[in-house]
Amino acid sequence: MTDPLVQVDDIHVHYGRLAAVRGVSLRVDPGEIVCLVGPNGAGKSTTLLTIAGVLSPTQGAVQVAGTPIAGLAPERVAGLGLSMVPEGRHIFGALTVEENLRIGTYGRADRREIEREYARILGEFPVLAERRRTMAAKLSGGEQQQLAISRALLTGAKILLVDEPSLGLAPMMVERVYDILRDLRDRRGITLLIVEESTERAVDVADRIYVLRRGLIELAGTSAGLADREHLQRAYFGFDQSAGDDRPATPR
Amino acid sequence: MIPILQVLVDAISLGSLYALATLGVGLVFGVLRLINFAYGDFITVASYALILPAAGATAEVFIGRWPWPFLVAAVVLVVVILALVSEFLVFRPLRTAKPAVLMIGSFALGYIIQNAIIVVYNARPKAVGIWSGLGEAIQFGGLRVPGLQIVTIVATLSLLGALVLFLKRSPFGIQMRAASEDFLMARMLGVRGNTVIGTAFVISGFLAAIVSLLFVAQVGVVSFHMGVPLMLFAFIATVIGGMGSLTGAVIGGYAVGFASIFLQALLPEHLRTFRDAFVFAVVIVILLVWPQGLVMSRTARERV
Numbered sequence: 314m315t316d317p318l319v320q321v322d323d324i325h326v327h328y329g330r331l332a333a334v335r336g337v338s339l340r341v342d343p344g345e346i347v348c349l350v351g352p353n354g355a356g357k358s359t360t361l362l363t364i365a366g367v368l369s370p371t372q373g374a375v376q377v378a379g380t381p382i383a384g385l386a387p388e389r390v391a392g393l394g395l396s397m398v399p400e401g402r403h404i405f406g407a408l409t410v411e412e413n414l415r416i417g418t419y420g421r422a423d424r425r426e427i428e429r430e431y432a433r434i435l436g437e438f439p440v441l442a443e444r445r446r447t448m449a450a451k452l453s454g455g456e457q458q459q460l461a462i463s464r465a466l467l468t469g470a471k472i473l474l475v476d477e478p479s480l481g482l483a484p485m486m487v488e489r490v491y492d493i494l495r496d497l498r499d500r501r502g503i504t505l506l507i508v509e510e511s512t513e514r515a516v517d518v519a520d521r522i523y524v525l526r527r528g529l530i531e532l533a534g535t536s537a538g539l540a541d542r543e544h545l546q547r548a549y550f551g552f553d554q555s556a557g558d559d560r561p562a563t564p565r
Numbered sequence: 566m567i568p569i570l571q572v573l574v575d576a577i578s579l580g581s582l583y584a585l586a587t588l589g590v591g592l593v594f595g596v597l598r599l600i601n602f603a604y605g606d607f608i609t610v611a612s613y614a615l616i617l618p619a620a621g622a623t624a625e626v627f628i629g630r631w632p633w634p635f636l637v638a639a640v641v642l643v644v645v646i647l648a649l650v651s652e653f654l655v656f657r658p659l660r661t662a663k664p665a666v667l668m669i670g671s672f673a674l675g676y677i678i679q680n681a682i683i684v685v686y687n688a689r690p691k692a693v694g695i696w697s698g699l700g701e702a703i704q705f706g707g708l709r710v711p712g713l714q715i716v717t718i719v720a721t722l723s724l725l726g727a728l729v730l731f732l733k734r735s736p737f738g739i740q741m742r743a744a745s746e747d748f749l750m751a752r753m754l755g756v757r758g759n760t761v762i763g764t765a766f767v768i769s770g771f772l773a774a775i776v777s778l779l780f781v782a783q784v785g786v787v788s789f790h791m792g793v794p795l796m797l798f799a800f801i802a803t804v805i806g807g808m809g810s811l812t813g814a815v816i817g818g819y820a821v822g823f824a825s826i827f828l829q830a831l832l833p834e835h836l837r838t839f840r841d842a843f844v845f846a847v848v849i850v851i852l853l854v855w856p857q858g859l860v861m862s863r864t865a866r867e868r869v
Contacts, residue, residue, distance in 0.1 A: 367749065367753065386752065386758060387749065387753045387758075388752045388753075388755050388756060391752070391753055391755040392755060396754065396755075397750075397753045397754075399750065399753070403747050403750040405742070405743045405746045405747060405750070405751075406746065407742065407746055408739070408742060408746070412739050412742075412743070413743075415739070416739065416740065416743050416751065416754050416756065417754035417755050419736040419739075419740060419755075419756070420755045420756075420757070421755075464754065465754070468754055468755050
């Protein structure tokens, strides 16, 4: 068994006195696509931000590529080969498309590898190549999502954390974005941890799924194993009163 | 015709000084959301760096006697070090605090610097003459322009040009612009937060030193609160320019400079003493019409 790229052990995260995450454990292995699904306020984004080193857990630990990230600044965690495609994309609107793409490359020493990857990205996303010198704020939502993904790739990341990539996009664009994400794994071997609200889409794209509700992992398993929709829905919406308390946090 | 041109040159010259000062405030605000009120005291320290630290009644000019390239370099070095030490001791521990807390921290820092100056140099203003040769006017047809005004305008334009090149072309500059727009996102992409903030403070200190030298060469006096009014005008210029926009900072600086000089020239004599009150009235009108400032920054727009 390979070492996990991301290992989360029983983290608790608080905003002030409010507990957003109350004991989440998960792992992501190299080359996997893992989805974190759950309703609004389940603690999905909080978990992601904790893995990225933005939030500090009040309890528990996170390891990225075998390194404990406790006390590391977000830019140091990024240096471990992890990058974020955040909810709302967070494009630098006043910068050009090219400047957005290059922002994550300045800390890297491997100039030749960067230029190779840069050329490859412009080849795969012609719209970014065309609009290289445009202010990024002028791009459409779908174009910005492509820019956010490409920008994260150019940091040299091996694992991308992708937060609600479908938010605010037209249905056709959502398909395209998920095709792109699948391609990243299939053609570049990029590992993905994706936050998604829709269980349908999660089952469709992921190898494994964690269902998060009210700060706890309600259910975990392979997409194939969770094809039993009723079971999945129950974990998601929490209709079953007894669910959650007696279940082990990491079933795998 | 000539008097109007004369007033115009005065306005451009004073506007240049304010524009430089405002940029120093705006750069740090961009990355840290901090209005650094100690910035005025950075300006004061730059002028005091020209004389020997002694409590005597008259100033003993030391660095101020050096040839100008050495003089400028030495003063810049002093203020840049002061800016970096301030960042490390005061603003870094407060990094995650609310903007209001940061601002109060900057007030505290300012008072500490002012009182340190009083302890070392005493509280009385001291005459410090530098670059007296620049006081002589140069004749352009019927227009007489003091050399210092030309130096101020040329220095400002070159610094603006250099700053634009730095921000647009250098990796540091691009990272700084990204961090001004979305600090956390920039860090998640590997941009070093400390480096970006440190760079902002270095440039800010550099600009404070230049502003101070141009100012003291003109007035010929240093005092422990000389930087306070400059900071006040720079702050106002930041607000009317549009917080967070560097273009706005420059425009705001010139706007305040122009308002001051033209009011000075146009107001009836008995009202001139109250010139600054009229300047502030103009500022209020501008803010009533454009509450976001003259140039709305993208970050401000997103928050609306």
